[in-house]
Amino acid sequence: MRVLLAPDKFKGSLSAVGVVDALARGIAEVRPEWTVLRAPIADGGDGTVDAAVAAGWTRVRVETTGPTGARVSTSYARGGGTAVVELASAVGLELLPDGVPDALGATTFGLGTVIRHALDDGARAIVIGLGGSASTDGGAGMLQALGVTITDADGAPLPPGGAALARAARVDLSGLHPAAAQARFTLACDVDNPLLGPDGAAAIYGPQKGATSGDVALLDAALRVFADLLAAAGGHDARDVPGAGAAGGTAFGAMAVLGARARPGVDIVLELADFAAKLDGADLVVTGEGSLDEQTLHGKAPVGVAAAARAAGIPVIAVSGRNLLSADQIHGAGFQRALALAELEPDPARSMADAADLLRRIGRTIAKDGPA
Structure with missing residues (x-):
């Protein structure tokens, strides 16, 4: 029996690699x-770089700044001329100091610093995983780190954050990093929201980042100013492109200035991991994530894995911390069956704390029962 373990992370408990290790231990105890x-995977958000590294890409470590300007150590993945950059690990919500949101002032500047490093290192194809953003700055900070100048009516550079864009008077694209114009940018993006409205x-996403109703109105107006100025400066007017609103509008900035194109995150990650080749000869695939729910059915990693395995005629088992889907939904998504940690430990806090051991026990169950 050849079993391919291809889960996403169990958020708050284990990385995708940790999930794989725990399941593998359980299987080996019963069926050595x-x-x-x-093949640990991701859906284009946090964990995307780890998935690429697990597939054999090289991890490149870099120092940058987080969403509020504090120093952050992060990394990106490099394979040939392609770099995989992850927004969440540079300027994501998890990097907010003490978890305190800064809806108006958080910036994507640190993401641009990582992209600049990859360009300076010779990468000419950049994949950007967009999940987990802490900011709503339309990608302005990212572009500033790449050489774009944004100034107010007095010619002074704007401070970081989406709110400051309300005072923007001019955007100058002439200082854009030369390699950025030559590179091909792809966005791992699973939403279709426009930039504005x-x-x-x-x-849609501002309240998740601490924005009040007043903040939302201010940010939306500021992003409109920024979109107008970018268009006037010669950028592509991407404000209405589906997905432009992803990651606080970071997708918009990348589309407007870098010519980026959006693709479903799990499709990108499966390609990075050479998943089709790993399926060859497998008898069973095990995938999953922390919570199997309605969101899972809309482009999340386990469904992407199940679709690929189903096309190859390989049965798939889903594992999760909790399962909120009906039996019909499980089978409709392509899973033969679903196993949840909550079935072994109903207390959510204990389940998350003991996830590795519970997954080991689920690995034993899979080894005993097989695909049935």
Whole structure:
């Protein structure tokens, strides 16, 4: 039996690599003769770089600044001329000091610093995982780190954050990093929100980042100013492109100035991991994430894995911390069955704390029962 382990992270408990390790230990305790193949994955958000590294890419460590300007140590993945950069590990919500949001002042500058490092190192294809953003600055900080100048009516550079864009008077693209114009940018993006309006970056995602209703109105107006100035400066007017509102409008900035194109995150990660080749010869695939729920059914990693495995005629088992889907939804998503930690430990706090041991026990169950 050849088992391919391809889960996403269990957020708050274990990384995808940790999930794979725990399941593998359980399987080996019961079926040491089975061959266990490892392919930890992600959906384009946090964990995307780790998934690429697990697939054999090289980790490149770099110093940058977080969403509020504090120093951050992060990394990106490099394979040939391609670099995989992860927004969450540079300027994500998890990096807010003491977890305190800064809806108006958080910036994507640190993401741009990481991209600049990759460009300086020779990368000419950049994949940006957009999940987990702490800011709503339309990608302005990212572009500033890449050489774009944004000034107020007095010609002074704007401070960081989305709110400051309300005072923007001029955008100058002439200082953009030369390699950025030559590089191909791809965004791992699973939303279709535009930049502005009731379905835009500020209205839909701002409250998740601590924005009040007044903050949302201010940020939306500021992003409109920024979009107008970018268009006037010669950038592509991408404000209405589906997905432009992703990551607080970071997708918009990348589309407007860097010519970025958006693709579903799990599709990108499966390609980075050469997942099709790993499926060859597998008898069973095990995937999953922390919570199997309605969001899982809309482009999340386990469903992408199940689709690829189903196309190859390989049965799939889903594992999770909790399962909120019905049996019909589980089967409709392509899973033969689903196993949840909550079935072994109903207390959520204990389940998260003991996730590794519970997953080891689930690995034993999979080894005993097989695909059935």
